[in-house]
Amino acid sequence: MPELGGGSVAERARRFAEEFDHFRTAIVCEPRGNDVLVGALLVPPLDAACAAGVIFFNNVGLLGMCGHGTIGLAATLAHLGRIGEGTHRIETVVGEVTATIHGDGTISVENVPSYRKVKAVVVDVPGLGKVTGDVAWAGNWFFLVADHGEELALARTERLTDVAWRIRMAVNAQGFPEIDHVELFGPAACGGDSRNFVLCPGKAYDRSPCGTGTSAKLACLAADGKLKAGQRWTQESILGSKFTGHFEWHDEAKGIIRPTICGTAYVCAEATLILDERDPFCWGVSATA
Secondary structure: OOOOOOOOHHHHHHHHHHHOHHHHHHHHOEOOOOOOOOEEEEEOOOOOOOOEEEEEEOOOOEEOOOHHHHHHHHHHHHHOOOOOOEEEEEEEOOEEEEEEEOOOOOEEEEOOOEEEEEEEEEEEEOOOEEEEEEEEEOOOEEEEEOOOOOOOOHHHHHHHHHHHHHHHHHHHHOOOOOOOEEEEEEOOOOOOOEEEEEEOOOOOEOOOOOHHHHHHHHHHHHHOOOOOOOOOEEEEOOOOOEEEEEEEEEEHHHOEEEEEEEEOOOOOOOOOOOOOOOOOOOOOEOOOO
């Protein structure tokens, strides 16, 4: 990968986006990748006490933080023999997080401070009518909707993608242009507390329960007094996979929490990507090109 120089992870991420974005598209876009992938570029941490610095990216750009990506990152670093059981600090674009590898193979991630910015925002969505949701920050910006009238089932992902995308476009146009994730909630189907469908910035849905999305949900539950500090919440994905989350107060007076999510990840392949500039699609097929 290209040399990104010194500075914070956020500064190096800006350099990566401005000068070397073609590496991002080469890695996660077709023909080597696809729209659902999240990449994690390892960079030297600014603080030598951290295990790694990381820049997360997807098919349309950089991500501030990625919860399931951090779980995968920790599992990968362990697979490479770079870390073992215990707690490890990791620098991300939006701040420092910690990943703990437990003896049973699960991995928990303490995310950046998270909070609900606005409760019960009503937007007029073309084709859907009035939709109400909460705006929350948890390393990425979310619009969280419970009253959407949709069945959260894997067979319905095409419809759910259309609904969530319409909501995002309306939210962006009606006062919250920073929101790039839409999270639909419904009843649990596999023994959890809730099921979600999360549409990511590049219009792909999250196969996991979404780490930053679960963190945003915890922030909203905390703000409403529906979940206490230390109380467990199990979030199901559209696939039925689960994260268990809880929070501690970071600043209770301001409604800011420090969420932790716990799940699993498994290394399923090792690959060498070949970038041959004679190939007309060497740098990937990008939807933003």
